[in-house]
């Protein structure tokens with residue numbers, strides 16, 4: 299699975315050969331354009347956008363429009379759609395492709411209530427016939443490669459990831475990501491990788507393993523255990539958009555290096571500026587608080603200082619706060 303050079307072989311999704319095999323997970327409310335651009339610039343092999351709901355009446359909401367916005371600097375542009383109606387998903391995929399998306403992912407992995415209430419996301423895993431209809435409809439609707447993201451099954455007693463993977467391959471899906479938990483497990487317990495390795499041996503398309511991978515050693519051991527073509531990083535990248543790139547370099551044999559205080563502050567300021575520009579001042583300031591809190595925790599700032607940041611209500615004050623952080627007083631992790 300590792301090449302003689304120590305890295306993973308190149309993952310190809312349709313015509314796209316990824317720069318490396320470490321992918322940023324789609325995360326609603328997190329992997330917006332500012333975050334994706336940073337993760338991409340800092341070395342992630344592929345960055346997926348937040349899921350967009352396929353329902354046509356939700357297509358023109360501000361949220362949907364923001365989530366569908368692409369940045370030409372990020373190539374290939376990978377988006378994710380969620381829904382349960384094959385025609386809606388096919389139409390949504392087509393619209394994304396018309397807007398410039400180069401890879402369309404289908405979300406059958408998200409346990410979020412809002413998605414599952416509409417019997418979408420991982421709720422679909424229970425209905426294999428519907429999964430087939432959706433995949434066939436979407437693959438047929440677009441010329442760009444379609445990928446699929448699933449969990450290992452609906453619940454621990456009904457792990458049907460292998461069946462779903464075979465359906466996906468037969469339907470023309472180009473790559474598959476498997477999160478090593480069932481839908482019922484939500485985010486509890488630890489991800490298990492045995493089912494992922496069974497999926498890997500059952501299909502010929504690239505399989506990406508996801509769940510609880512947060513450093514190079516874990517990525518290496520999970521790839522060794524599963525034979526997966528790549529890894530996908532989710533929550534560990536919160537407040538650490540450099541992590542997928544760092545893991546990719548580690549898998550390729552580089553000695554892992556922690557970013558120092560000054561490097562982190564530079565990235566935080568770039569992220570802050572990008573959020574202010576993307577969302578506008580009022581929303582940008584609020585959305586920035588969520589991300590900055592994770593970065594500041596990573597710098598081991600105490601809760602009181604973080605609360606101070608959260609009270610700042612304009613972009614200049616937020617930038618100044620970061621600019622005035624001091625590596626000796628505000629000790630880095």
Ligand SMILES: Cc1cc2nc3c(=O)[nH]c(=O)nc-3n(C[C@H](O)[C@H](O)[C@H](O)COP(=O)(O)O)c2cc1C
Pocket residue numbers: 323324325326327328348349378405406407408447477508509510511530531532533534
């Ligand atoms: C805040 C949040 C939002 C998420 N949104 C999505 C989503 O939009 N689409 C999706 O397929 N998975 C979504 N997920 C699941 C992640 O992509 C990933 O599968 C999961 O977090 C497990 O990986 P991790 O252990 O590396 O975090 C989300 C997870 C989190 C924590």
